[in-house]
Amino acid sequence: MRAMILDAPGGLDRIRLAQIEDAHAPSAKEVRVRMKASCINYHDYGVASGRSPTEDGRILLADGAGIVEAVGSEVTDFELGNAVLTCIFPQWRSGPPQVADFSQTPGDGVNGVARDMFTASTDLFTRAPRGYSMTEAATVTTAGVTAWRALLVNGPLKAGETVLVQGSGGVSLYALQIAKAVGARVIATSSSPDKLARLRGLGADHVINYRDEPEWGRLAYEWAGGKGADHVIDVGGPATLPQSIEAVKIGGHVAMIGILSGTEAAIPMIPVFAKQVRLQGCLNGSWQDQSDLVEFLATNEIRPIIDRSFRLEELANAFRYEESGAHFGKIVLEI
Numbered sequence: 001m002r003a004m005i006l007d008a009p010g011g012l013d014r015i016r017l018a019q020i021e022d023a024h025a026p027s028a029k030e031v032r033v034r035m036k037a038s039c040i041n042y043h044d045y046g047v048a049s050g051r052s053p054t055e056d057g058r059i060l061l062a063d064g065a066g067i068v069e070a071v072g073s074e075v076t077d078f079e080l081g082n083a084v085l086t087c088i089f090p091q092w093r094s095g096p097p098q099v100a101d102f103s104q105t106p107g108d109g110v111n112g113v114a115r116d117m118f119t120a121s122t123d124l125f126t127r128a129p130r131g132y133s134m135t136e137a138a139t140v141t142t143a144g145v146t147a148w149r150a151l152l153v154n155g156p157l158k159a160g161e162t163v164l165v166q167g168s169g170g171v172s173l174y175a176l177q178i179a180k181a182v183g184a185r186v187i188a189t190s191s192s193p194d195k196l197a198r199l200r201g202l203g204a205d206h207v208i209n210y211r212d213e214p215e216w217g218r219l220a221y222e223w224a225g226g227k228g229a230d231h232v233i234d235v236g237g238p239a240t241l242p243q244s245i246e247a248v249k250i251g252g253h254v255a256m257i258g259i260l261s262g263t264e265a266a267i268p269m270i271p272v273f274a275k276q277v278r279l280q281g282c283l284n285g286s287w288q289d290q291s292d293l294v295e296f297l298a299t300n301e302i303r304p305i306i307d308r309s310f311r312l313e314e315l316a317n318a319f320r321y322e323e324s325g326a327h328f329g330k331i332v333l334e335i
Helices: 042-049 140-153 170-182 193-201 216-223 241-247 269-275 287-299 312-324
Strands: 002-006 015-019 030-039 063-071 083-086 117-121 125-127 162-166 185-190 206-209 229-234 248-256 278-281 306-311 330-334
Touching (some): 002 312, 015 312, 063 117, 063 140, 083 140, 125 287, 140 170, 140 287, 162 170, 162 241, 170 185, 185 193, 185 216, 206 216, 216 241, 229 241, 241 248, 241 269, 306 312, 312 330
Parallel strands (some): 162 185, 185 206, 229 248, 248 278, 306 330
Antiparallel strands (some): 002 015, 030 063, 063 083
C-alpha cells in the first residue's frame, strides 16, 4: 500500500512515497476506507515543513474522503459503499470545545490519510455531502468545518448581518458561501484584482484591495452602514488583527482562525475594550459540527472552490504551490 510519509526533522524535501503494510481488517467498531482524495491545509504545511514537529515516519494529511470497503461486526452507522470524511478531532463529539491540541488528529498526533487505505474507528468518520465528488468532499473537514463553527456555532450568524472575510483561502471561501446561504452580506479583502473579481462572482457584496487600502478596517466599518461588521473571519493573525478589530461593530465578533503572519500579536486593547469586542479562537469543530455542515452543504447546494489537483506522489509539489500563494480555493490530492 502506498503512503506519503515525512522523515524527521521535516521539510518538503523529506516527504517521500513509501510502501507500507496493507490496512488491517476492521475490528468490531472500525471501518476500512479506500481513500480517494485529500487536500492540504496550513496546519498540514506546518507539520510537513517541520515547524510543528511530529514523529519520524508520520503519514501526512488530516483531510480525507473515501469509500467504505469493510465494516466491523458492531458497526451500524456505515455500510459498504458509503462515501465518508475524516474528522480533525474524533474525540470531540459535540458541544463546547473539548480539545486543545492535535494529539489525536490524523497527520499530526497520529498517522494521516495520505495513503491508499485507512482503517480506523467509526468515531473518525462522518458521511460525505450528497452529490459531492471525492475531491470536493475532501475539502470539507478543515476549511469547511472551521468556517461553520466560527459563523454558525460561535457567531451565531443571522440573516441580514455583515461578515468580513480575508483573502481567498479555503476557510474564507467557505465562510463567504455559508454566509450568503444564511442571508448575510459579505465584505471580502484581497490584494489581487483578479481574485477580488472572483470573490464578487461568488457573491461578495463589497470588496477591498488591502494593498491599495492599508486602512481597510475603517473602510469595511464605514461600508457596513457606519456600524461595522457583525463578524470578522481573521485568518492573518498579527498582521490583520488590528484592522479586523477596526472593522468589527460595537459588541461584534472576531473569529481568530489563522496565524498566516505569525503567532505573536500586539492586540490594540483600547478599541477592544471600548467596542466590547468578542475575540474568540476557533480550532476547527466537533464531529456533530461536521455532520451538521455536511447536511447544510447538500441542502443549500454549496460547492467548494478547488484551485488545482495533484497526484498523491506529488504532495511536496502541492505544498510548494501552496507556498506561492497563487491559489484561489483548495489544493487537492487525488489518491
